[in-house]
Structures are given as structure tokens and as C-alpha cells.
Amino acid sequence: MRGPLSKRLFLWTLVWAVVLTLSAPTFVIIGASLTAGEMLQFPPEGLSFKWYRQLWQLDDFKHALTRTFYVSLICTLLSLPVGTLAAIAMVRYRFRFQGTLQVYLLLPFTIPLVVSGLSMMLFFGDIRVLGQLWPVGVGLCAINIPFMIWSVSASVNALDPELENAAANCGAPPVQAFLTVTVPAVMPGIITGALLMFILAFNEFLVSLFLTDSRTVTLPVQIYNSIRSVITPDLAAVSVVFILIAVVTIGLLDRLVGLEIFLRSK
Amino acid sequence: MNRTLNRKPIAWTLLDAVEISASTVWPFRGRAAVARAFLLPAVLVVGLLLVGLGYIIEYSFHELDITTYRLKDEYSIINYHTVLERPVYLRVLGRTVLASLIVTFLTITLALPYAYVLVRTASAAMRKFLLFALFLPFFIGQVVRAYGWLIILGREGLINAAVTSLGLPTLDLIYTYPAVLFGLIQYMLPFAVLLLIPAIAAIGEDMELASEGLGAHWVATFRYVVLPLAKPGLVGASVVVFTLTMTDFAMPEILGGGTNDFIASAIYDSFFQISNPGLGAALSVILIAVGSLLVMGFFLAAGPGTLGFRSRV
Numbered sequence: 001m002r003g004p005l006s007k008r009l010f011l012w013t014l015v016w017a018v019v020l021t022l023s024a025p026t027f028v029i030i031g032a033s034l035t036a037g038e039m040l041q042f043p044p045e046g047l048s049f050k051w052y053r054q055l056w057q058l059d060d061f062k063h064a065l066t067r068t069f070y071v072s073l074i075c076t077l078l079s080l081p082v083g084t085l086a087a088i089a090m091v092r093y094r095f096r097f098q099g100t101l102q103v104y105l106l107l108p109f110t111i112p113l114v115v116s117g118l119s120m121m122l123f124f125g126d127i128r129v130l131g132q133l134w135p136v137g138v139g140l141c142a143i144n145i146p147f148m149i150w151s152v153s154a155s156v157n158a159l160d161p162e163l164e165n166a167a168a169n170c171g172a173p174p175v176q177a178f179l180t181v182t183v184p185a186v187m188p189g190i191i192t193g194a195l196l197m198f199i200l201a202f203n204e205f206l207v208s209l210f211l212t213d214s215r216t217v218t219l220p221v222q223i224y225n226s227i228r229s230v231i232t233p234d235l236a237a238v239s240v241v242f243i244l245i246a247v248v249t250i251g252l253l254d255r256l257v258g259l260e261i262f263l264r265s266k
Numbered sequence: 267m268n269r270t271l272n273r274k275p276i277a278w279t280l281l282d283a284v285e286i287s288a289s290t291v292w293p294f295r296g297r298a299a300v301a302r303a304f305l306l307p308a309v310l311v312v313g314l315l316l317v318g319l320g321y322i323i324e325y326s327f328h329e330l331d332i333t334t335y336r337l338k339d340e341y342s343i344i345n346y347h348t349v350l351e352r353p354v355y356l357r358v359l360g361r362t363v364l365a366s367l368i369v370t371f372l373t374i375t376l377a378l379p380y381a382y383v384l385v386r387t388a389s390a391a392m393r394k395f396l397l398f399a400l401f402l403p404f405f406i407g408q409v410v411r412a413y414g415w416l417i418i419l420g421r422e423g424l425i426n427a428a429v430t431s432l433g434l435p436t437l438d439l440i441y442t443y444p445a446v447l448f449g450l451i452q453y454m455l456p457f458a459v460l461l462l463i464p465a466i467a468a469i470g471e472d473m474e475l476a477s478e479g480l481g482a483h484w485v486a487t488f489r490y491v492v493l494p495l496a497k498p499g500l501v502g503a504s505v506v507v508f509t510l511t512m513t514d515f516a517m518p519e520i521l522g523g524g525t526n527d528f529i530a531s532a533i534y535d536s537f538f539q540i541s542n543p544g545l546g547a548a549l550s551v552i553l554i555a556v557g558s559l560l561v562m563g564f565f566l567a568a569g570p571g572t573l574g575f576r577s578r579v
Binding site: 002003004006007010011012014016017018019021022023024026028029032078081082083085086087088089090091092095101102104105107108109110111112113114115116118119120121122123126128138139141142144147149150153172173174175179184198202203204205206220223224225227235236239242243245246247249253254257260262263264265 | 281284285288289297298300302303304305307308311312313314316317318319321322325328332338376377380381382383384385386393394396397398399400401402403405406407408409410411412413415416417418424452455456460463464465467468471484485500509512513515517520530533537546547549553554557560561575
């Protein structure tokens, strides 16, 4: 970055303060999970993986982890066609009530999560699907779908419509043009959106709290329930699972589309 | 001639079949019908929330029957009366709105330099690092991050361990209003930066160069060139941070420890602690009303910013 020393000093000080604030919980959790002592304390009494070993023997934890994966997968698989088609329609087509529809599709962001969770709890309870696992995935898709539409619409915005016209001009029927020109061109947006949907569903706590019970509890809800009682290092080890999955997701995002995709101007 | 060259690839045959079936299933002409079909699944998925919202509104108009602990059949606005009558709810609402304003202001103040440096830095490695530092907490989730802060700020946590080892008395860092605000700011920072980046990336660096070339101090350039041009991002980021803070549950619960409840906690408690879903539903409706009014007013004053799906032309 160019500029006088005072500017660079000012900005970098703020930036490093933010980096520290953002990273502090992550490092502390990793540190706490490796402690050899019984209670959490600093500095830890030497290194040990015993909390991880103990974790692996807990069926509760393994089941909750499996359920969380399952729910996130349903959410992602559902959002792929739903969000992609909606994004293409919103950007490529002109139709009546487009503004209203945009507001409608942003509803999941404007309705508070606590209300969304309760709403779906009442609705799912009424149609007798509450207590099963798949409605949780559908519910998580409903609250996060704008992220998918956003990611894909950013790619559609960047795609020259003449490319599709050229395909049609060369004799490609509509479905073929869609599958061989439009979809590959917006693939970065689709991948970004799908990864976002997965990781957000994996971490979602509040809506899952309303839609799960003791038999279908997902990992974030279980952590929350345990925080309320005593603080122990095994909870830190569970949290590290989330950190690992976050790192893997960022790695995938960077490999497949590049993190720089978020630096596009608008 | 080679036989394989004459044969149509299977993929083509498949595509043709898809094409033919698509045109039989979808005999409509014109682009409007296609757009409607593309949007239908998303409309249905979001519709789930809308249907559920109907239940909430319906519940809010039924009073709790104390004898049976069920909602009465007849309609009444008694729940709304209760909310407005009991000072505790107005106090919680006031605390929530105040926190949202403070968190929004501080988060944007911290996120703006971060987004600016991220866009402007010449080093690709530094950019990667800053993006990674941003995405890691973003992808870790609120409960886990709150747990991290609990370890740092708790009564037997990192800071207090350091303080007591110096012979000083234990500090009450956790379960306070500032702790909740701090946790919320940390939670909101990635959202704010990600929404500010597109706006800042759209500002040509030559604009700043021109301003500085004409003799403006960098502070003046930032104030009169960067800030006004970043307005769409500031609008988008402020609205998202404000609404997310106003409706947050986990941070006030975990870092506030029941002493600094936000409105979401009051809603939760109405449903699951005092078992009065009608009252909780009324609180939900009020939360949506207050939130929407504030956001709508803001949008009317400032436009949709970077929140729209379509890029600005």
C-alpha cells in the first residue's frame, strides 16, 4: 500500500488489532484442548492428546458429528439447484415484480433467526415432521439460501450474455446451452455458494436448537448445552473439530475458486 | 474412415434425449415462463419461513389460559399489552437496540480499514493471509468462538490467571455488558469486511491519487473520497451487522450469562421457561416490526447498497 508513514502506521495498527481479535479464540481453544491437566488453566500443564483420545470413545459425540454432517449435506444438496436457478433468473431475466421478489428472497436475512427457528418449529410440529433429521437440513437451507443466490448471481453478473447467444446461434438448443455454457461459466459461484451453505449449516446453532431434540441434537447445540454446565478441556477438543473443518473448507475454497473471488468489485 | 469418428458420442445422444424431453415437459414459449420456473423452488423454500411466520402471528393473538397452560381459542391483543406494560421487556428491547447501535458503529470502524488494506495491499501473500484470518473465524461459528472468549475472559481464564499471578485481585470480565458487545463485534467483523470489500474494490486508486495530487492530506482523502464512494458497502454492512446483532442469542447468553439478556433470549424464555408461547410470539412480532422499520428507514435514506443481487450498472 502506498501513502505516507502516518497513514500506513495507522491502518496497519488497526488491521493487526483486528487480526488478533479475530484469531484469539481459535488459538486459545487449540491450546486448551492440548492441556494435560484436568481443569482448564493457563499456562497448561504440559501437552497431551488425552482429551482427543477420550473424545473418540464418546458415542454421543460421534453420533452428533455424523448428524451434523448429514444435516449440512441435505442443506447443501438442496441449495445447489434452488439457489443456482434463482440467481440465474434474477440476473438474466426481466419480469414483473422483480424488486418485490428480491425483497422476498432476502427475507431469510431480515427475519431474525430466533423467529425463523420458532416459526419452523411450529410449522414442522404441525405437519408432524419435527424430531426427524431431514427437516433440520431443509430449515437450514431456508435460512441461508440468500448466500447461495448471492454467490451465483455474482458469477452470472460477470458472465457476458453474448456467450449464451453465441451458443444458441451455433445451434445449441436451450438445455444444451444451459448445461455446456451457462453452468460451467458460473461454476465458481456455485462452488463458493455450496461451500458457504455447508459450513454455515455445519455451524448453525440457534435454528438447530429449535428443530432438534435430545435424539437428534447436532454438534453446535451439544456444545452450547455443555457450556452451560462446567468448563472442561474435552469441550475444547470438540471445538477443534470445528476449527479443522473450517480450515479444510477455506483450503477447498482457495484451491477450487481462490479466496480472491471475494475481492471483486461491485 | 475410422468407425468411431462416424458414431455420435453417447453424451450427444443423451443431451438430445434431455432436450426432447425438456421440450415436451416444457412446451411454453418465452423467457418469462422460464424465469418463473427457475424461481419457483427458491420461492417455496423461503415460503417455509413465511408459513411459519403465519403461525407466530396467529399465536401472538391468543392469551395463555393459566388453568390449562394452553392458548385460549378466542383472539385478543392481551399479549401485546403485557409486553408494553411490563417495563422489563422495554428495558431488554432498549438494551438490545443500544447494543446494536454500538456494535454496528465499532464494527464498521474496525472493518473499514481492514477491507481497505485488504484491497489495496500490493503483496499477494499478505492479501491471502488477511483473507485467511478473516475466513477462519467466519467459518468457525458463534458457539465455539464464544467458548474461546469464555476461556480467555472467564473467572479462571487466561487473563485472570495472568492477573492473579501478579498478585492482583480477580477481574470480573465475563458476564458483563462490555463482554457481550466485544464478543458480538468479533462475531460481526467478517460479515462487515466481506460486505465492504466490493464497494472499496470499486473505487479506482487513481481517484485517491488525484485527491492527493491536488494536495489533500490522506485523512482528507479518506474522508472526502474513499468514504463517500464506499457508501454502498457501508450501507450493506451496517444493515447486516445491525440486524444480526439485534436478533442475536448465543453471545448474550454465553458471554452475558443471563445478566444481559437480549430480546431473543426473552423470546426463548417465553416459549421454554415460562411456557407462554403467545407472549413469545408477540415479542417476535414486535422484534420484526422494530427491526424492519429501522432497516427500511435506513434503506429509504441510503438505498440497498451492496445487498442487491444485481450488480449496479
